[in-house]
Every structure is written in structure tokens, then in C-alpha cells.
Amino acid sequence: MISMNPIRSRNAVPRGLVRRVFPGAITLVAMIVILIVCGTIQPRIWSQTGITLILSPIVAMVIASQAQMVMMSIGDIDLSIGFFVGMVTTIVATILPDTPTLGFLALGASVLGYTLMGALVQLREVPSLIATLGGSFIWLGLGLFALPVPGGSVPDWLSSYAFWTPPLSIPVSVITMLTATVITWFVMQRTGLGARFRSLGSNPYALIRSGGSVLRTRMLTYAIVGILGVLSGITLSAEIGGGDVNAAPGYTLSSIAAVILGGGVFTGGRAVAWGTLFGAVTLGLLTVLLTLLNLSSNLQPAVQGAIVIAVLAGRLVVERVVK
């Protein structure tokens, strides 16, 4: 007889792969369950407009979570991503529509700012938590400077992309999410750059011995986080129809939760682009689920917390079994 537990059998898949993929798979299952429950309560979800309605608010969150995932792959944590995304929306809503060149320069400069933050973490040995926490205040200040009161308007090309109806009734939000995930996955898993990132997270000495520069790797990581942050901010400003530096401070902690749900670890060395996608969508769908369940006002926050804990507990149980 074949062993009941395929993981324990001799022909088992590599443990590292299992450990990396399983939590994301659990989250995928949770995501599908939540989606089915939502669709049972409200069958209008199963249409292009329905899917677009529930997924479009999650797109920016997915990209911000990918940024956090890249950051966590080298063992750093980014506490500034929420305000960075907010600051990007203020640039998009003020400078970009009238003077696109200047706008893109400003966005480029913010990516450069992120890169310098990476250099600071490496050179001065500042913990990333502290450096990014400080960074968050800088982004908040710059965002308030660009746009003190929420408002502004987004460039036409951006709103026409957001309201684009792609053929084959595929929702545009799904296209954006998948594109961001595929690119992040490709960079992290299929390029030498991604390998260096993960190596910096798991074993920096191996990176140095193989001739890599820790400083350059860390700066490149922060640059990629910055680029993803800019993309997240652009999609968010399409969603909110303007700029607001305070639009998404919640992304900071939610994106960390999304990475953890997706199988990431605080210690670094693991890149889980797909898991992070599922984690972010699951977290985003919770709001939809709670709204559709129409629970009593006092119960809603508790139920949200309970679902997140249940998914994480599921992951812990799975990891125990895998070990």
C-alpha cells in the first residue's frame, strides 16, 4: 500500500518546495472558499461587472503586497509602503495630468528615495524597521506638501484604463493583478537578480562569497520595492479618482499579513509571489464577505480577525505536518 501521507513517502517532493508552496495553497483554498461563499450569497458576483466591482479595490493592495514580499525576501520589513503609496497618489493627482514629464520624473525620484533608504539600511546598519518607519513620515510629509487636502484628478489615460472593458469578459483588475504577479514572480524566481535577493535574505555570506555586493543587492531590492510601490499608487489613484496621502496607511500592515498568509517568512530568503497574490486577495475579499454576510455591527471586526487567525492557524498546522 502507498503511504497515506504522500509527504512522508520516499518519493516526496523537496521539503523546501513544500514549505514554500503549501501555505500559499492553503490561502488559495481559503480564497476560493470565500469567493464561493460570497457568490452564493450574491450571485451577481459571477459576471464581468460583479467580479470587477469586488476585485478592483484589491488591485493596488496586491501590488503593494508584492512590494512587501520583495522586501521581506531579503529579511527586511517595510513600514513605509502605505504612506509611500499614498504619496504616489498625490503626485499622480497633481503633477502627472498637466506635466507628464515632470510627473514621471517625480515618480522616478521617489524610487530613487527608496533606493537611498536601502543604502542607509546597509551602510549605517540601521534596522529596516526603523529606517522605513522614518521613511513613512517623509512620504507623509511630501504627500501633504504635494496635496494638503485630498483631491486632484487623475490623467485621462489612467481612468480610461481603469474603466476599460477587455475582450472575453476578463475583468481589467484581474489582468493588472496577474501581470504584476507574473512579473514579480519572474524577477524573483527566474533571474539572477531574484536569486541574489533571496540569498541576501537567507545567507548573506554565500552572496558575498559568490562575488555579489550586499550594498548593491539591498539597494536594488529597495528600488524594486519602490517601483512596485509607484505602480500600486498609480492603480490606487485610478480607484479613488484623485490623490490622498492618507488613502492607504492600512496597506503597511495588511501587506505584511498578505505575505505571511502567502507563505513568506519574517526571516527572509523566501519569495512567494503567487502566495502573496492569494493572501492579498483573501484579505481584500474579507471586507466583501463581511459586507455580504450582513452581520451585526459589533460582530464584524471580530469575525474578520477570526477568519485571518483561522487561515494562519491552518498554515501552522500544515507546517507542523510537513515537518
Added chain:
Amino acid sequence: MRISKCLVLSAILAMSAVTMPSLGLAQEKKPTPRVALSNAYLGNAWRRSMVAAFEKAAAKAKDDGLISSWQVSNAPGENSATEQIAQLKALLLDKPDILIVNPASAEALNPTLQQACNQDAVVVIFDSSTDLKCAHVVSNSFSDWARLSTQAIIDGIGGKGNVLIARGVQGSPPEKEMYAVQRKLLDAQPGIKVVGEVFTFCDAAKAQEALLGIIASLPEVDGVVGCGEGLGAVQAFLTAGRKAPVVAFAPSGRALKFWGEGNGGPGSVAVMSDPGQGVAALFAAIAIYNGQNVPRVTVFPPVVVSDKARDAWIAAVGDDQIASWQWTKELADKQIQANIAGTVDKAALPPVPTH
């Protein structure tokens, strides 16, 4: 045969001609609306009182046949616009007839609320402003708040004496608006001298701290003109061993009890923006849905607890609640009429709750 067929046909035609207009009339009467309230945040006493008042009023409106169903949805997180957008979109799946929104941001919800308007929902925003053309706004005016509380304190100290101005959140637009009204009313009183100004953020704890810092340098103070920090102001004066001035409390159960125990100068008042605004927005939305004339922006009064009505309010407000007006369809209609007539300043306040 043929003739009889023609006759039958023409009879049918004639009948339908008769019945059609009445059918048309029947269709004009819309079905009773389905209502959804989207609230961005449930983390403070004001929002909890707002939701509690709304749930009570909506249940009654359903019993009275004014609405066919209602739903309250509170977005998770700390007053997050992105969470509220997700929540609103989930609500839109259900195509509600009336969408009432207490927004996390005056701007960020605009594209989403525009989608709601495109679905032919009546959208009413309260406790905020918006420049979204298709939405109606129900709000309390900060000038009314400042006018009612300042006038009560002027009356409380008999129109003469020293007052201190407790200002709100430094640099915020509502604060500027309220300060202008406070100054105007105080400057019109020759017997009143402003002896100082202090930023208290309309918060009792911050007021107590700020006042203790400057209290030694102050002369006799008869009144503190402010925006709901009275509890902290009275405690600061009592700590310093001085006579408690006439103050403006927040109408929270706790502050009202403190006031009822004899703290605060006689003639004190409690004023705050009304958590019953959500209920006012509900009745305004029903009026709009039924085709009544409602201005795009309708101003409702803030909640005011006067010295005389204090004990009745204490009985009606729980410890962890904020006092709120109990709007009914009739009262809300009257206030809407006052808005159309431009007589909001003189409109009568709703009755004090009696239980």
C-alpha cells in the same frame, strides 16, 4: 366571423387604452426602497451612537412601511478609504435604492459613489462634505455648533466677565470656521473680555493638560468658550483650587453625569455634532427617493444639551453614548423645509428624548 374578430380586437384595444393610463400611474408609484448604510469606522463613541440610532430608526421605518429593507455595514480598519471602497462595491452588487454614507474621506470615494449614482441609487453623504454632483449631503454646520455653544456661555455668565477660548484642532478648516463665529459673538459683547486662547483639540484630556500649564497666569475666568472639552477644563480649574467656570461639555454620558453631579458653572452647556445625522440622512434620502424637493446640501442642528434639559438627557444617554436627536420623518421634513426657506437659524430644535 371577420367582423366579430374585428370587434373583439377593437374591444381589446379600447380596454387596453382605458387600462393603460392607470397602469402607467401605478408604475409611477415606486416600490418602497431598500436602504444600505456604509460606515467607515466603528472605533469611537460617536460612531457607535450613530450606528445604534440608525439601526433603531431604520427598524422602525421598516415597520412603518417607509422602507422595505435595510443593512448597516461598517468597514474594517481605522477609518480607511480603501476598505470603505471595497465595502461600498460589495454593497453595490445588491443594487440598493438608497445608499447612505458616512465617509472615511471627502474625496476618495467619489468614483465609487459615482458608480452608485449610475446604478440609480439615491446617494446621501453625512457628517462630511463632497463635491460629487450626484450626491446629496446632510450635515451639521460648524458655525451652528460654535454659535449655540458660545451663546449659551455668554448667557451663562450674564454677558459680562472674563472668558478663555479653547480652540479645536490647530489649522483645521472646521476650527477656523468655529473660531470666526466665536470671535464675532464675543466681540459683540462689550462686557466680556477674552483673557486667553489655548488649543485643546476639543478633547477633555488634552484640555486639562493644556490648561494646567497656563492656569497660574490667568486672572479670574468666568467662562471657557470651546467645543466640547468642558470636562477637562472643569477638572483643571478644580485641581488648581479655583472656581469652576461656565464651560461647553461634550454631550457624552460620562460628561453629562459629571456635569449633573454639580461640576461646571451654572449655565454650562453641552454641544456636539449630532450622531442622529445618520437618521436625518435616512429620512432625507427617503424624501429624495419619493421625489420631494430636497436641497443638495441640507443642514441639521448639532445636538445641544441646555442646563435646564440636562437631567432629562442624563436619563436618556448611556455612559458610553453620545446624546443624539431622535429624528422622525415629520421632524426631518420640517428641517428640510427650513433649509428650503432659508430659516435654519430659527428652526426649532427637536424635543428632548423622554426615556
